[in-house]
Structure formats: structure tokens, C-alpha cells
Amino acid sequence: MQKHNLSIRHAVTAVACTAALVSLTACNSDSDAAESAAGSTPSTVGSASPAAEPNGIEKLSAKEIYDTGMKANAAAGSFHEKMEREGTKSDLRLSATECAGTVELSGKGSFEIIRKGKDIWAKPDSTFAKGMNSAIGETALSADKWVHGTSSNALMAKLASWCHSEQITAPDTLDADTKATKGKVSTVDGQQAVAVVLAEKGESVTWYVATTGKPYFIKQDSTRSDMQDLADSDFGTSVGAKAPTGAVVAAPKL
Template sequence: MQKQILSVRRVAVAVACATALVSLTACNSDSNAADSAAGSTPSKAADAIPAAKPNGIDKLSVKEIYNTAMKTNAAAGSFHEKMERADAKTDLRVSATECVGTVEISEKGSFEIIRKGSDVWAKPDSTFAEGMNAALGKTTLSTEKWIHGTPANALMAKLASWCHPEQFTAPDTLDTGSKATKGKVTTVDGQQAVELVLAEKGESVTWYVATTGKPYFIKQDSTRDDMQDLTDADFGTPVGAKAPSGTVVAAPVV
């Protein structure tokens, strides 16, 4: 498998990542700024839109369902991704070339991130700034300033890694030997979805793929603290990344 969401490969990676997260690099994917539709009132026109039709994805094999869902998410071009695990939380709008949102790392603080093409900007909170300044041995980061660089800069590459552009350029696939099984069709956040369950040694990870409309991967639930819970939504909504306003300084060399 290739991607970010905890497939069989991700299960192994997530365990290693949780125990070795001494850097700021995002261990894995698969995914946000605030929901653009928050607080909006549905119009009568919206109410008149017919319900999405069944797509038949639940009739396919587990591998076909998983792989189709990953490709469908990638083909959307962008989506809103929220991730949470014991040591980190992200809320990002992402595409192959853009990323906007926030990343929070337990005990390290949080930062805002903007990526547009090869340009990356980040703005830390006080905890993140203090920790990085102590590590660098100089006062470089500030809550009042954005740092800017490209992935050629080691620090900016680590910060931008949380955006996981690879899920668009190289969507994940399920290993042939995976022991994941197909579960029931259920309702997830108002969306009909089929369950794919990978269980081992009393722990499990469940993926949900939409069974109406396009067969998007929409959610991942895990019973382990060192694995991530994940939701994807707002497929195809432009990220709209822009260079930040305010003071911008060059990212430090680390």
C-alpha cells in the first residue's frame, strides 16, 4: 500500500510513529480549516436536490472497495480532512499542491500551515515557538510572525509533511494479503457507507466508504490510541491557499 490512511501498512507505520515521534514530521496520512458551511442555513433549492443514488460499491470485494475509494478521493482533487490520535490533531483543507489549516502536536504546541505550490508558511503558537527557539538556540519563531520557505528547508519540509499530498498523487492501495473483511452498510454522519474492518489481537481499524453518490472514503475509526481517527469531507471544494498577511520572515536553517 502507498497512502496515508491506516491500511495494513499504516497500522505498522502508526505504531512506529507513535513511539518515535521526536521530530515534527507527520508519520501518516492519510489528513483543515474551519468548515466553510458552518452556521449556514439550507436554501429551498438545496432541499429540492434529489438524494444521491446507490453506487453499488458494497457489492465489490474488500480490496476493490478500498482501492476504488482511495482513487475516488484522489480524483476529487481536494477535501477537508480532520485527523486525531493520542499525540496529535489536524484540521486541514488539502490538495496535491495546496494545504491550509492547523496542526496540534501534544506537548509541543500548534501551528497554522499554508502551502501553495513550493511555498510553505507556518505560524506557531507560544508553546511551539518557545520549544523550537530552545532547540535552535536562538529566538527565531514568534507568534507574531509567519515563517516562510520551501520543502528544501528541513523545518518547512517537516511541517508541510502533515498535509500529505501523496494521497492525491499516489493513492493508497490495500495489500493482497490483507485480512480486512467487509462489514455491514451503516450510516456515518448522515451518509450511507459500507464498513471495511481490519482486526487483530483484540484491536481494530474500520474504514467507511460511501455507498451513495461517489464512493468516497469518508471515515476511519481505530480502537488504538497510537492509530488515527480520520474524516474526509467537502470533496472538490477549492483549498484557496493564499500567502498570509502580516509579518513574514525566512524559515531558519535546522
């Protein structure tokens, strides 16, 4: 299990720039222990495949199941991901080049995010805008305007880091020495899936991979304080990101 890859998923870690960006970024950090943090159980996910034919993945080892599930998601090219972590939530449709959805940060407000290629737009709510303006010493953000920039802009790049395109371009794999075990096949949110469990010191994280249709990674449940819950669905469905309508202002340079 590559720690830097697992921590990619919505870890709230220290980064350069303002103190406010530390709490909002979802950028990578090699110092993270593993994938970030636990939350409430995600909402129901869609079926892995209309055909729903058995794929036999449950016959593989725990590592092979995990790796295959992550690679299947990447091969789909796009999917819908819902994440929940200690009051922080994201609901995003993503691909390697597009992203659209919302991010809610506990006590810090929320923002809409759209990414299309190098172009990134974000629209904060009033709480998020106020906090960011205070941190950067400007009044660039407001709840009635979209802010626009490219991936070369530090602020926009960090907001867009929640989109996690690396799940498509560089899917995670378990390290050979990761002590994961294969669980039973069960019904998970209405579909058959096999569990891969990583347990340590009385806590655990469980990954579920569909045993019918394509072997997609569909869900993660965790009891750990440094791990999140998430659900993936709508594999291969176009993100359809479009430039927003309404007032748009240029992103400030940090």
C-alpha cells in the same frame, strides 16, 4: 496494505535534524506498523454527493472497496481532512499542491500551516515557538510572525508533511494478503457507507466508504494504539491557499 503508505497519515516518527522535529513531523516511515494512531471520533462529515444516488460499491470485495475509496478521494483533487490521535489533532484542507489549516501537538503547542506550490508558511503559537527555538538554538520563531520557506528547507518541509499530498498523487491500496473483511452498510455521520474492517488481537480499524454518490473514503475509526481516527469531506472544494498577511520572516536553516 502498504505500510509505508498507510504510515504517511500523520505518524509521529523519527527524522533527521533536531530532537524537536522528531515529535512534530508527520513524515513517512517504513518501520511504522500501519496508519497512525487512535483518537476521539471525528466531527460530522459532509455528504459524499449532492445527488446521493446508490453507487453499488458494497457489492465489491473488501480490498476493492478500500482501493476504490482511496482512488475516489484522489480523483476529487482536494478534500477537507480532520485527524485526531492521542491528543494530537489536525484540521486541514489539502490538494496535491496546496494546504491550509492547523495542527495541534499535545503538550507542544500548535501551528497554522499554508502551502502553495513550493512555498510554505507556518505560524506557531507561543508554546510551539518556544520549544522549537530552544531545540534549534535560535529565536527565529515567534507567535506574532509567519515563518516562510520552500520545500527545500528542512523545517518547512517537515511542517508541511502534515499536509499529506501523497493521498492525491499516490493513493493507498490494500495488499492482497491483508486480512480485511467487508462489513454492513450503515449510516455514518448522516450518510450511507459500507465498512471495511481489519481486526487483529482484539483490536480493529474500520474504514468507511460512501455507498451513495461518489464512493469516497469518508472516515476511519480505530481501537488500536497505533492508529488514528479521521474524517474526510468537502471533496473537490478548492483549498484556496493564499500567502498570509502580516509579518513574515525567513525560515531558519537546520
